[in-house]
Amino acid sequence: MPKTLRATAAPVLPDAPTGALPTYLRIAEELTRDIGSGRLAAGDKLAPERAMAAEKGVAVATLRKALQLLVDRGLIERRQGSGNYVLGGNRSVGTYALLRLELAGQGGGLPTARVLDMTRAAKPATLPRIGASDIGLRIRRLRFLSDTPVAVEEIWLDARWLDRGPLTPQNISESLYRSYEDRLGLKIIEAEDVIRMGALPAWTPSELGLAQATNLPLIERRAFDQNGQAAEASWTWYDPERAQYFARVP
Structure with missing residues (x-):
């Protein structure tokens, strides 16, 4: 049975520093690297979207934009009525694909x-x-x-x-x-x-x-x-x- 990742509330993110990536892209890149490294394994169910948004201090719409990018990269799938599931690791995608x-x-x-x-x-x-x-x-x-x-x-x-x-x-x-x-x-x-x-x-x-x-x-x-x-x-x-x-x- 896949494990479900829990999220806890966190303060709202501070204003991004000069040169920072957009917030949704920062979230997508962090999750991409977590999947590529195996910290998020194939079959894992991500925490509910509202809980993830609260954990990261962003609006649900911002989180969903990040998750859609992961879908486009083939890293997660969104199952209607069930949630978001990890498909597997891939280090050849994302803004930091060449960062080792x-x-x-x-x-x-x-x-x-x-x-x-x-x-x-x-x-x-x-x-x-x-x-x-x-x-x-x-x-x-x-x-x-x-x-x-x-x-x-x-x-x-x-x-x-x-x-x-x-x-x-x-x-x-x-x-x-x-x-x-x-x-x-x-x-x-x-x-x-x-x-x-x-x-x-x-x-x-x-x-x-x-x-x-x-x-x-x-x-x-x-x-x-x-x-x-x-x-x-x-x-x-x-x-x-x-x-x-x-x-x-x-």
Whole structure:
């Protein structure tokens, strides 16, 4: 017999910060990651819609918009007169389909990020190759999962995309790839990751709670656009006590 998930009342969500995804999409992304990680298993019955809406501090209409997105993604089904049931996990859908960090020991976790610094600069010699220009847009961010700081990341976007539209700390969404698509017409369709150990950089904020130069798992990524060309490279240092890397093969 499938288990039914219960919901408890929670305060109304505060106003979303600048760059936050729409509330319905935040809810959909959190549930998508919970299903993909197995925290919500195939056959589970979600809590009643009014109870879920109260738990998340949103109107029922907002919750239903999020649930419809999950239906469209093939993650849940809505049974008339019975409720909403999980169909199964799928990590290849959603705004964060290429994000491989999740909460350690439990999976999932709603991803958010705060921009620490953004500037045009000369690409470092150690950066994986992402175009002919020696200049790129450097973005440094503090990454969170369910409001817990888990990582810092340094991202480099190739200069050929910088004239497509403005990118600023104020107009970047919590999902950088979504911002690329909305503002630059750049679609990141695949990525290759190499994982090794690396020392936390000197610009790491104290909020991460780890000393600079601490040796941590380091994800080196090269991401490719809709034409198959390398468009972005990044380094992500993450705390293995709070986050884990997950990939399903194939």
